[in-house]
Amino acid sequence: MASKLEKTLFLFFILSIPSQLTFHFWPSWSFINGFPVDYLSPVLYFSDLVFIPLVLMWYFRSRKSIRLGGPIIRIFLFVCINIFLSFFPWLTLYRWLRVLQYFLLGLYLYKNHESLILNLKSLSLAVIWTSLLALLQFISKSSLGGWLYWLGERPLLLSDPSVAKISLGNFGQYLRPYATLPHPNALGGFLLVSAGLLYGLEPKSKLVNFAAMVSLVMVPFTFSRTVILLEACILLFLIIYKFRKNFLIKIFTAIFVSIILLLMLRVPHPDPSFSQRLGLVGRAGSVIIAQPLFGTGLGNSLFAMYSGSSYYLLRSVLPVQPVHNVYLYLASELGLPMAVLLIYFYYKLLLNTKNTWFKISGVIIFLSGFTDHYWLTSHQNSMLLALLISVTYSNIVLIHDEKRSQYQT
Numbered sequence: 502m503a504s505k506l507e508k509t510l511f512l513f514f515i516l517s518i519p520s521q522l523t524f525h526f527w528p529s530w531s532f533i534n535g536f537p538v539d540y541l542s543p544v545l546y547f548s549d550l551v552f553i554p555l556v557l558m559w560y561f562r563s564r565k566s567i568r569l570g571g572p573i574i575r576i577f578l579f580v581c582i583n584i585f586l587s588f589f590p591w592l593t594l595y596r597w598l599r600v601l602q603y604f605l606l607g608l609y610l611y612k613n614h615e616s617l618i619l620n621l622k623s624l625s626l627a628v629i630w631t632s633l634l635a636l637l638q639f640i641s642k643s644s645l646g647g648w649l650y651w652l653g654e655r656p657l658l659l660s661d662p663s664v665a666k667i668s669l670g671n672f673g674q675y676l677r678p679y680a681t682l683p684h685p686n687a688l689g690g691f692l693l694v695s696a697g698l699l700y701g702l703e704p705k706s707k708l709v710n711f712a713a714m715v716s717l718v719m720v721p722f723t724f725s726r727t728v729i730l731l732e733a734c735i736l737l738f739l740i741i742y743k744f745r746k747n748f749l750i751k752i753f754t755a756i757f758v759s760i761i762l763l764l765m766l767r768v769p770h771p772d773p774s775f776s777q778r779l780g781l782v783g784r785a786g787s788v789i790i791a792q793p794l795f796g797t798g799l800g801n802s803l804f805a806m807y808s809g810s811s812y813y814l815l816r817s818v819l820p821v822q823p824v825h826n827v828y829l830y831l832a833s834e835l836g837l838p839m840a841v842l843l844i845y846f847y848y849k850l851l852l853n854t855k856n857t858w859f860k861i862s863g864v865i866i867f868l869s870g871f872t873d874h875y876w877l878t879s880h881q882n883s884m885l886l887a888l889l890i891s892v893t894y895s896n897i898v899l900i901h902d903e904k905r906s907q908y909q910t
Contacts, residue, residue, distance in 0.1 A: 643657055690725070690873070702892065798834065828844065
């Protein structure tokens with residue numbers, strides 16, 4: 502049984518998942534052509550300070566039941582090869598330590614599934630405070646500052662050219678809210694998947710329903726087109742399914758959602774142009790062709806994509822960021838065989854779960870991964886992904902065990 506201290510640490514950890522309170526390190530390999538790149542900088546998060554003692558307490562409590570099987574050994578061998586063949590082994594080692602953290606988080610949740618159910622309040626509150634902060638940023642057209650810095654809010658101003666904005670015609674220019682995440686697109690994906698995850702865990706809880714509703718309302722304010730489109734399609738499907746016998750409601754819903762989508766598409770958007778993203782795809786494709794089996798090493802694809810580029814390319818035509826596709830990102834850093842294997846396992850996981858909301862959340866991640874990279878490059882989104890995979894796998898195992906016990910009786 503987990504101690505009160507361990508349960509308290511887990512509660513604070515769940516609350517801190519959206520936080521971006523960090524300390525950056527800037528070794529030589531976090532620069533490309535002399536310019537610092539956030540994606541390459543090792544980071545210590547506030548949530549790490551909670552997670553490390555949490556995992557240590559769990560390990561000393563459960564170490565006798567932990568066994569290393571054949572799959573773990575094979576994965577370890579692949580990791581060693583990936584580090585050895587990478588451009589910058591220390592960077593790759595750091596990235597794999599992050600993957601280890603996500604794995605341990607998933608393992609902890611799998612072994613202590615009841616802890617997450619008991620801490621639904623903290624997960625709901627994390628979603629609520631993130632949504633509320635995003636709304637206030639949108640209204641004020643800037644970050645709020647003050648004590649919110651200690652939650653991980655970064656300075657955001659409309660005058661800053663690197664800050665994402667949206668022009669609403671006669672209403673003027675607005676800040677696309679970040680809350681405490683690295684980008685509005687990452688925030689949109691985080692909120693939408695969180696809503697599905699909360700519904701899947703405890704659909705009858707009033708707090709869970711309120712948190713999920715708040716996050717769904719806030720998604721359009723992020724102006725993330727992919728996530729808004731996914732939310733509209735999901736809501737359209739759910740309403741039509743619920744009122745499948747009422748033809749008028751189905752028609753009204755279809756027209757309403759179509760109007761919302763058309764309005765969103767007409768809003769001028771500041772995201773990189775199609776040609777710029779296509780350029781990133783082309784560079785990632787070249788990296789995959791050059792390193793098809795083991796990739797560049799985890800976290801090293803940016804070096805292969807941008808090394809030798811001019812200042813103009815780095816700052817204007819192709820901003821220094823990963824390819825906006827998680828599957829090309831995986832293939833470029835881990836190689837095609839491992840990328841295909843990971844996608845297959847993820848597909849099987851979604852196929853086998855009987856929880857509709859977990860499946861919907863997983864599909865949201867799968868589809869949004871075609872147009873952005875934040876599920877693998879944003880720490881907050883990666884932790885949410887690890888959480889979803891863990892509870893989905895736990896759900897599959899639980900149903901399998903129930904069927905086996907029924908068969909035996």
